[in-house]
Amino acid sequence: MAHSIKVIGAGFGLLALCLLIGGWLGAPTPAHGLATAAKVFIPLWFIGAGINMWAGVTKAGYSVAEEIPFFLLVFGVPAAVAIALVMKQR
DSSP: OHHHHHHHHHHHHHHHHHHHHHHHHOOSSHHHHHHHHHHHHHHHHHHHHHHHHHHHHHTSOOOHHHHHHHHHHHHHHHHHHHHHHHHHHO
8 A cells, every 4th residue: 555655756856847837838817727737637547557557567466356456446537636726716
């Protein structure tokens, strides 16, 4: 579980980076920049969480069935925060 918390933290780091880059590049409105950052973050994080799952299956020896709940947790928590930020801005 400690590994999952670290990976979720990495997801929040990626979200923060996307938000910073979105603000740095400039958007017509803050809400638009936030929405764009979330649209970029979610597929990137899906890939990142998938790589983490792949490592768990191939390197750590877990089965896909064992890794799926952790994938959903690792992907879902940062993605839900990104979506909540967008919804709050609207």
